[in-house]
Amino acid sequence: MSVKIATWNVNSLKVRLPHVLEWLTANKPDVLVLQEIKQTSDAFPAAAFSAVGYQSVANGQKTYNGVAVVSRFEISDPVFEFPDFADPQRRVLAATINGTRVVNLYIPNGSEVGSEKYAYKLGWLNILRDFLAGELLRHQRLVVLGDFNIAPTDADVYDPEGWGDAVLCSPLERQALRELLALGLTDVFRKFEHPEKSFSWWDYRAAGFRRNAGLRIDLILTNDAMTGACTACYIDKEPRTWDRPSDHAPVIAEFHFQATTI
């Protein structure tokens, strides 16, 4: 059995719905998780996804943030927030699909090092670690993916010296990410060969995409069972070339499992 799971920060699903539907029908992932849908759950275009063969669950809000999961298969046991953390920002959607736990994250951006938003990001990452520790215990197959707003290493930055220790690359953020990995998760993109300067986000400003001035901040983390089953992980830059694109590109992981009894 093969499974294809993808993540995409769409920067407004209202604007990007045609791109998402085009990409879904062309690439046919089993699961696509979205970030920054920037609309309420009620406004989520479930019928448009249903028409192309996908079920959906949304965790949205007005104006900012918002995440969703679309899937060719049943989406069960959804969780919309961390326990004991009353976060008004909709950034989490965990659900089980065909026996695999999928955790969709829109990790806070952090604005700039030292700011209130940066402190919120670090606190959020701390709560995330506790949540994922529990998810790892509860589920045999776990995939944690989304917009992490952290470039794991300098290899994930177009100009590491120029970027320095600014937000998305600062030591405390990278340390927090390493602590997530230390729970037993793998940044599965790095299990495969890729060209240098492979990125998933390019700033709209200053012709970032044309100059490949980007970062790899959209990640797919897998537990050992999923890492062992992963056959490919790659970034699809094509939608970033389309008219009126998101500033992020989709990231895809493919898995192959031996036939099992579930």
Add this chain to the structure above:
DNA sequence: ATGGTGGCACAGCCA
């Protein structure tokens, strides 16, 4: 370049 572009929603915030 102390900016630049894009989305939301209609002034300024967020990324």
